[in-house]
Structures are given as structure tokens and as C-alpha cells.
Amino acid sequence: MNRKLAPLVATLTALAMVSAAGCSGSDDDPGSGTTGGKVELTYWSWAPNMDKVAAAWNAANPDIQVTVNKQDGGDPAVTKLLTAIKAGSGAPDIMQAEYQKIPTLVSADAIADIATEVGSLKDKFPESAWNGVTLGSEAVYGVPQDSGPLLFYYRADVFDRLKITPPKTWDEYAEAARKIRRANPKQHLGTFSATDPGWFAGLAQQAGASWWGVNGQSWTVAIDDEATRKVAGYWGGLVQEGVIDNKPMYTPEWNAALNDGTQVGWVSAVWGPGVLEGNAKDTKGKWKVAPLPQWDAARPATGNWGGSATSVTTQSKHKKQAAKFIAWLNSDPAALKLLVSDVNVYPSAKEATSTALTSPPAFFANQADFYQIAEEASKIANPFTYGPNVNVTYSAYSDAFAKAAEARNAAAFTAALSTMQKTTVDDMKNVGFTVTG
Amino acid sequence: MTLLSPTPRSTVGASPAALAARATPRSRRVGVPYTFLAPALILFTLFLAAPIGYAAYLSLRRVRVTGLGLGAKSRVEQWAGLSNYARSLSDPEFLPSVWRVAAYGMIVVPTMLGVALLMALLLDAGRSRVGGFARISIFLPYAVPAVVASLLWGFLYLPRVSPITDLLAAMSIPAPEMLSSSWVLWAVANIAVWGGTGFNMIVLYTALRAIPTEIKEAARIDGASDIAVAWRIKIPILLPSLVMTFVFSLIATLQVFAEPMTLRPLSNTISTTWTPLMKVYRDAFTRNDIYSAAATSVVLAVATFVLSYGFLKLVGRRAFNQED
Structure with missing residues (x-):
């Protein structure tokens, strides 16, 4: 390189790097916004194939478009969300939240109370699952998605x-x-x-x-x-x-x-x-x-052991639309079917046993009553409060x-x-x- | 190390009159060095000084919760004084983790540097015979990231999936359970030695290559054996490089993290606070208490600085006197 130009080039490179670092925050922009009546929502989840379920919703609801942002797993996603909440921006609209993390998220003011939007779904879920999203209060911090009865x-x-x-x-x-x-x-x-x-x-x-x-x-x-x-x-x-x-x-x-x-x-x-x-x-x-x-x-x-709910974050500007999506995701028969077949979870919704869980998992093909046993178990889960x-x-x-x-x-x-x-x-x-x- | 002395010393001997005569153009040029320094200074400030300052600030803060801590605005950040430091230093897990790392360092540093020195001397002595292949194969483990190395070794340590256990069993030797409490320190140290020897070997070998051949030839003519040449000539000349590799190894020891962190889920013997850095990680990301983690980090940084600076002061004159 030309010796006279070298310091200049170095300075420019440094400046470029600095300004790039300054802008890098925009990569994580949740991209939630309205464009002509259409609402765009982001959804953080680590469940495999969740984007396929969202695609089914998007096809039927052109006005509320959901983009799934695949996360590494429960712990890193929560750390990321708490950081975004602290920073004041960068959080998604919708968040997958494990039951044991809900008190932590509520305590950090990261997930919103959506009792008015989804409170009516209470009877569709077993008591222990619903208790997990209310923390025994009047508020509702999410809709149960899946459970893990032992x-x-x-x-x-x-x-x-x-x-x-x-x-x-x-x-x-x-x-x-x-x-x-x-x-x-x-x-x-x-x-x-x-x-x-x-x-x-x-x-x-x-x-x-x-x-x-x-x-x-x-x-x-x-x-x-x-x-x-x-x-x-x-x-x-x-x-x-x-x-x-x-x-x-x-x-x-x-x-x-x-x-x-x-x-x-x-x-x-x-x-x-x-x-x-x-x-x-x-x-x-x-x-x-x-x-x-x-x-x-x-x-x-x-x-x-395990299981999670779907919550709306406090940073979402479209709480109502987000709540509408998660209500569909976790209680609509069509969505439950996709959750079972593509995402491979055991939905919390009571209705799932009759509509979606009709044949045993492939590895247990020899046991026709697999989901009957699971359903019996999910009904007798003891109440448990996380701190x-x-x-x-x-x-x-x-x-x-x-x-x-x-x-x-x-x-x-x-x-x-x-x-x-x-x-x-x-x-x-x-x-x-x-x-x- | 300081083979080249920096050039801009010409003004040192200049007379006051000459300086005065140049005053006007100089004052116009006073900004020039800063322009050249700017990129380094900006990067240093943004990516080193600012985060360190922020960590120090965080170490003096804490969060207080009111009531049940549920719902909005129930958490406030406030000044904590030195309480985070008190808590971090009085944590019953902190001192054991420090002693553990000290014991780990006692195993790793001498073994690693000893093997590296031996390899470097052997390679240097038989330069023409062994060739670059041995050099590359000793260096190669250094190119394997610590996490990958720990996963590989983790498999080798677990009796049921380890080919080494099978091999020893075939020779009817009982294999030690490497991840049991009596062996785990050695298991972690082994990964560090395996990964670090190559780097130190290359540093020492390069320094050996720089020794003028006349000195060695003179010694040979005087009838010195290979071992005598190594002991009386090569090692004394290597001293500055040994000091440098020692300081690097010391710092790496204090910062040991990736190996035990990766092995942790494989066994019952590595706790979440096995090393001081693991405690920092646990406090910050598992317990969500970045304030106490910041305090521990500051303590660690100061300890690292004191140890490495103290050591350099201690050996500095002896190691570097030929360059003064």
C-alpha cells in the first residue's frame, strides 16, 4: 500500500467500523409496525417448525402477519428478552415463555397482562396450566401452549x-x-x-x-x-x-x-x-x-417437567392483535393439529386429545393408548407456584x-x-x- | 522484544534556540499526532475503556424490589456502595474457586511450559531431521477452539463412550474415571495443556531460532554437549520468552472458563462456581445479578493485573537486563 495513504486508510477504516458498530442495533429491530392497516408482529420461539404454524395463520389473516424469529432455547431467549426490555427497545411482540420463567418475566415487567383479551379462554385449559399463566392473580400473562406431565x-x-x-x-x-x-x-x-x-x-x-x-x-x-x-x-x-x-x-x-x-x-x-x-x-x-x-x-x-406458554411483551404496540394470534395458536383446533404434527408438542388445551392427539407418537406405535395415559396424567397434575x-x-x-x-x-x-x-x-x-x- | 528503538528521538538533543525557531510550524502541526492516534484511541475508548468503566459503575449499583416484585415499576436501580464487593468476596463459593484455580495453575503452567520448552529444544537441536511436520502437529491442537477440544476430551473421559477405556480394558488395566472428584482437576488441566503447549512451543522455538549460530558453534568447539548447550546457552537466552509465556499462561489460568463450562453437564463434579469466571457467568446470566458479577469481575481484573505486573517487576530486571 502507498505509505502516505496508509494512515488515512486506517483512520477511515476505524471510522467505518465505529459507525457500523453504532448502527448495529438496528439489525435487531423487531420490525413491528403498521403499513396501511396491516399489522406486522414478531414472535420469538425456539420450538422447531413454529414458522409453519405461523404461515398457516398468515395465509388466513392478511391483516395480522406474524414472523417467527427462531431462538436458541429457553434460557438464552429469556436473557435476550430481559436485555431488550432493559434497553427499552428490541423486544418482539410475542414470546414463548416456559412456565417457570413467567414470574421472572413478570417481575422484570417484560410480559403484559392480557386478561381482557384472552381471559375467556380459561375453561379450555387444565387448572394447573392456567394457574401457571395467572400466578394465582387476576392477571393473565399468556396462554398455555404445551405441558409436560410426568x-x-x-x-x-x-x-x-x-x-x-x-x-x-x-x-x-x-x-x-x-x-x-x-x-x-x-x-x-x-x-x-x-x-x-x-x-x-x-x-x-x-x-x-x-x-x-x-x-x-x-x-x-x-x-x-x-x-x-x-x-x-x-x-x-x-x-x-x-x-x-x-x-x-x-x-x-x-x-x-x-x-x-x-x-x-x-x-x-x-x-x-x-x-x-x-x-x-x-x-x-x-x-x-x-x-x-x-x-x-x-x-x-x-x-x-417442561412446557411453556405464549406471552405478549410489554414493548408490543399491537397487544390486541398479538393476543388474538396467541389465542388462535393455542386453542384453535386447526392450530393444535399443527402444533402436534409439526412442532411435536403436547398442547395444554383440553380439546387437543380429541382433535389432534388421535394416534400415538411414531416411536410408540405399538401403544395405542399413549395419549389416553398422557391425558389422565395431565388432569392430575398438582398445583405448583414458581417464584x-x-x-x-x-x-x-x-x-x-x-x-x-x-x-x-x-x-x-x-x-x-x-x-x-x-x-x-x-x-x-x-x-x-x-x-x- | 525491543529490538527496534523508536526513531522520533531526534529533538532530544536540539538546542532551545532551534526549538524556538520551529515553534510556529510546530504549533500548527500539534494536532497531527492526535489524528494518527485517533483510530486507536477511539477504538480503545469504545471497546475497552468504556466497557471497563461501565462494569466498574455497575459494580456499585444494585436493584431493589418493592412488594411482590410483580407488575410494572416494582424494580428500581440504586447505589449500592461497596456491598456487591462484600457479598462477592464473602460468598462461600468464591475462595474455594480461587484455590481450585491456583491448584489448576500449579498443574497446568509448569507442565505446559516444561513440555513446550522440551519440544522447542528438541526441535531446535534436530532441526534438519524432524522437519516441519512435528512442529505443525504439536501446534495443531492450539488451532482447535477450547469448546471443541473440551467436547472431544469429554467423550474420551466418559467410560462408556471412550475408546481409551476400551483399549485399557483390553489390556486389563482399570481405567480411572476421569470426571470423578479425585481426577476432575487433572482432566480439565489436561485439556489446557493439550491445547496450549503448541502455542508456547512455537514462541520458544522462534526465539531459539534467533540465537546466533556463532555462539552455539563456539560452545561446540569448546566441547560442550547438546545438553550443556541447551542448559548453559539456550535456556538463559530464552529467559525473556519464558517470562512472557509464563505471564500469558498465568493470565489464561486465571481466566479458565470454556473447558470446565463445557464439561460441567457431563458430570457431578464440576459446580457452577468451579472457577471464579464461572461464578461471574452464573451471577450475571443465571442469577440475573449483573451487579455482583461486575464486582467479581473487577476484583478478578485487579488480581490479574497485580499478579502479572508484580511478576514482571520481580523478574523484569533479571530477564531483560541484556536489553537495557
Whole structure:
């Protein structure tokens, strides 16, 4: 390069870079605006093929056009949304929100109350799902999309060979785990996963726990309560005895164990078939589903693992139109059908069972009553309230229970709960929440 | 390092009269250096100074919630004084993470630099025989991003999917469970050594190439063996490069993040606060508490500065005296 020109070029390049950096904010412009009566909405979701469902809506509603913006997943999308809310612009109109994140989003003033627009949909959803979007208040912060009632998946061929019937209670589950272990020391009926707090919260929910609660103007935190202690003590006992594994789920090792038949059972949610199909395809046709084992067979209950609602953000300028779209998306029979067939979710709407969930998932083609079992489960989900700092609790779970699982010590499992309780309460008090209990 | 001395020193010896005579044109040209500096200064301010300043500002702030914290305007940001620092330093997870990183550094830095030095000396001694192939293959792991390397090693560490375990089993040697609590520090350190040795080897090797051949020839004529040449001539001359690679490794150690973060979901033995930077990440993005994360970051930055500056001060005179 010409030596005299070099500094000039460098200066210009630097200026160009600086101005480019200054403008880069516009890339994330949600693009919501009106052009001649037509409303354009953006929708952040990480569910696969959600754009196909939106396309069906767009074809029928030329005046309200929805663009799906694919997100990486629940956690990064929430971080991104909270940043946009803080910055004052850049948020979408519509947002997929996991149930456990809704209090956090409401607390950050990120999602809007749409009670007037969608309040009438209440009867279309099971109570536990609707409670998840109202937080027990008069407000409605979204419309439930899908739920994840817990179920029990097991290798029917192994159970048949050992003459074990699917466990109806947790005592029977423990007995089945022991039998399987005796027959083949390499096999496990399940694992206690310290990396999946949502899974453990679901099990606590089944036992009757509700980790947070609202009491007037203050929050209550009850993680270290009797119900949760019962669950932690039970799993800690099984891990200490060595009858179930102590390794996390969703590792390459766990995938291999499902596929080669060393993990022969899985306590999971209704979306389990998709995971099994991806990780354990050699075992196709060998799995069956049963209701979750019970603490009290006379009073069956279950918990949830996963599931989300669709919310309107506080930055949306078209709240009414956005609410209209999410009402259609989560309760219209045509949309429910697409949610099942393309997005592969288990819709929360009661109507879905009769209209959309008519044949079992492909991986469970041998079990015609798959969705009947799932529907029974979704009806008996216990109520559970999430708090404004679920993330703090969940990361405390990972740390405390990882130590306990590694130590294979039942007492450490119940002790981990008091760590979770303390971390959660300390965090809330530090931020200024009033916490009682 | 400072082989070229910067040229604009000509005015140092100029007489006052000569300076006065040039005063007028000089004052007109006074803006010129700033024009040249502008791009660097603007970029430095925008992308380094401003974010650091903002982090320091955030570390003195906090959010307060009123009532249930639900609904609009229930959160306000306010001054926090030094409370974030107090909280960050008194967190029971903070000190263990610091000691853990210290132990990790004790493993990684000497091993990595030792192996790199050995490789560099071997390559230099047998320059014609081994050729560029060995150099490239030692350097190659450095080109693998830490996250990818950690995923690859993660597979190798998990007994059920690891070919190494199969191999050891075939020879009836029990394979250690690398991600169990007694081995996990070594497992993480191994990835860092694997990834970092190549870079340090290249730095040291390049410095070795710069040693004039006459010195080595003179030593040989005096009857010095290869080992003696390495110990008495090459390593002393390499000292400045060793100091530099040591400081780089020290900083990399304090900032260890990607490896344990990637291995974390594979095991029960790596907590969310396993290293100080992981704690910063957890506070900022999991707990949504950027204020306390900013405070920890500032503490870490100061510690890094003090350690590397202190070390350079300590060894500076000895390492660099031949260049003064």
C-alpha cells in the first residue's frame, strides 16, 4: 500500500467500523409496525417448525402477519428478552415463555397482562396450566401452549422377561429397580440427574410441594418442606443403595446407555418419545409408557417437567392483535393439529386429545393408548407456584445435588434441600423481596 | 522484544534556540499526532475503556424490589456502595474457586511450559531431521477452539463412550474415571495443556531460532554437549520468552472458563462456581445479578493485573537486563 495513504486508510477504516458498530442495533429491530392497516408482529420461539404454524395463520389473516424469529432455547431467549426490555427497545411482540420463567418475566415487567383479551379462554385449559399463566392473580400473562406431565417409560421386553409389572407406587419402583439390578448388575432402572432441576421440581410437585407461594404482599419459600424432603430422601436412598445410577441425564454416556439397554427405564415427561427416538433408535418398539408411580395409589397425582406458554411483551404496540394470534395458536383446533404434527408438542388445551392427539407418537406405535395415559396424567397434575428467582434455585440444585449424588449419600440429599432453601431466600431478601416462612 | 528503538528521538538533543525557531510550524502541526492516534484511541475508548468503566459503575449499583416484585415499576436501580464487593468476596463459593484455580495453575503452567520448552529444544537441536511436520502437529491442537477440544476430551473421559477405556480394558488395566472428584482437576488441566503447549512451543522455538549460530558453534568447539548447550546457552537466552509465556499462561489460568463450562453437564463434579469466571457467568446470566458479577469481575481484573505486573517487576530486571 502507498505509505502516505496508509494512515488515512486506517483512520477511515476505524471510522467505518465505529459507525457500523453504532448502527448495529438496528439489525435487531423487531420490525413491528403498521403499513396501511396491516399489522406486522414478531414472535420469538425456539420450538422447531413454529414458522409453519405461523404461515398457516398468515395465509388466513392478511391483516395480522406474524414472523417467527427462531431462538436458541429457553434460557438464552429469556436473557435476550430481559436485555431488550432493559434497553427499552428490541423486544418482539410475542414470546414463548416456559412456565417457570413467567414470574421472572413478570417481575422484570417484560410480559403484559392480557386478561381482557384472552381471559375467556380459561375453561379450555387444565387448572394447573392456567394457574401457571395467572400466578394465582387476576392477571393473565399468556396462554398455555404445551405441558409436560410426568410419565414413566420402561423397556417392556426387559420387564416381561423378569416378570415385573410396571410399578404403581414408588415402593414398587424401588423393588423393580432392585430386581433389575440383581438380574443384570450392568442394568439400571433409572438415574438421579443433578443437572435437571426441572425434573426434580416435577417430582416434588407430584409429592405435593409448591416451592413458592404468595401470602399478601410477601413471598413464601418452601423448598425444604416435608414433601420435597420425602422425594429427596427416597432418591438419595436408592442412589446410596446403588440400585439406580447417579450420573446426569443428557450426556453422551446416558444416550449410549439408553440405546444399548443398560438404562431400562426413564421417569420423564410426555415429550419423552422424541428424545428416545433421537437417542435410542435401536430400541424402537421395545418401550412402553405407564402413569408415574405414586406415593399414595389411592390419590394419584403427577408433576410437570417442561412446557411453556405464549406471552405478549410489554414493548408490543399491537397487544390486541398479538393476543388474538396467541389465542388462535393455542386453542384453535386447526392450530393444535399443527402444533402436534409439526412442532411435536403436547398442547395444554383440553380439546387437543380429541382433535389432534388421535394416534400415538411414531416411536410408540405399538401403544395405542399413549395419549389416553398422557391425558389422565395431565388432569392430575398438582398445583405448583414458581417464584421470581427460579434460576437461582435451579443452579443451587445443580451444585448441591451434584455433590450429594457424587457422594452417594442419602443424608446429603436432604441436606442439599436446605442449601437450596437458604440460597433462594438469601437471594430474594438481598434484592428486597419480602419473604416469610 | 525491543529490538527496534523508536526513531522520533531526534529533538532530544536540539538546542532551545532551534526549538524556538520551529515553534510556529510546530504549533500548527500539534494536532497531527492526535489524528494518527485517533483510530486507536477511539477504538480503545469504545471497546475497552468504556466497557471497563461501565462494569466498574455497575459494580456499585444494585436493584431493589418493592412488594411482590410483580407488575410494572416494582424494580428500581440504586447505589449500592461497596456491598456487591462484600457479598462477592464473602460468598462461600468464591475462595474455594480461587484455590481450585491456583491448584489448576500449579498443574497446568509448569507442565505446559516444561513440555513446550522440551519440544522447542528438541526441535531446535534436530532441526534438519524432524522437519516441519512435528512442529505443525504439536501446534495443531492450539488451532482447535477450547469448546471443541473440551467436547472431544469429554467423550474420551466418559467410560462408556471412550475408546481409551476400551483399549485399557483390553489390556486389563482399570481405567480411572476421569470426571470423578479425585481426577476432575487433572482432566480439565489436561485439556489446557493439550491445547496450549503448541502455542508456547512455537514462541520458544522462534526465539531459539534467533540465537546466533556463532555462539552455539563456539560452545561446540569448546566441547560442550547438546545438553550443556541447551542448559548453559539456550535456556538463559530464552529467559525473556519464558517470562512472557509464563505471564500469558498465568493470565489464561486465571481466566479458565470454556473447558470446565463445557464439561460441567457431563458430570457431578464440576459446580457452577468451579472457577471464579464461572461464578461471574452464573451471577450475571443465571442469577440475573449483573451487579455482583461486575464486582467479581473487577476484583478478578485487579488480581490479574497485580499478579502479572508484580511478576514482571520481580523478574523484569533479571530477564531483560541484556536489553537495557
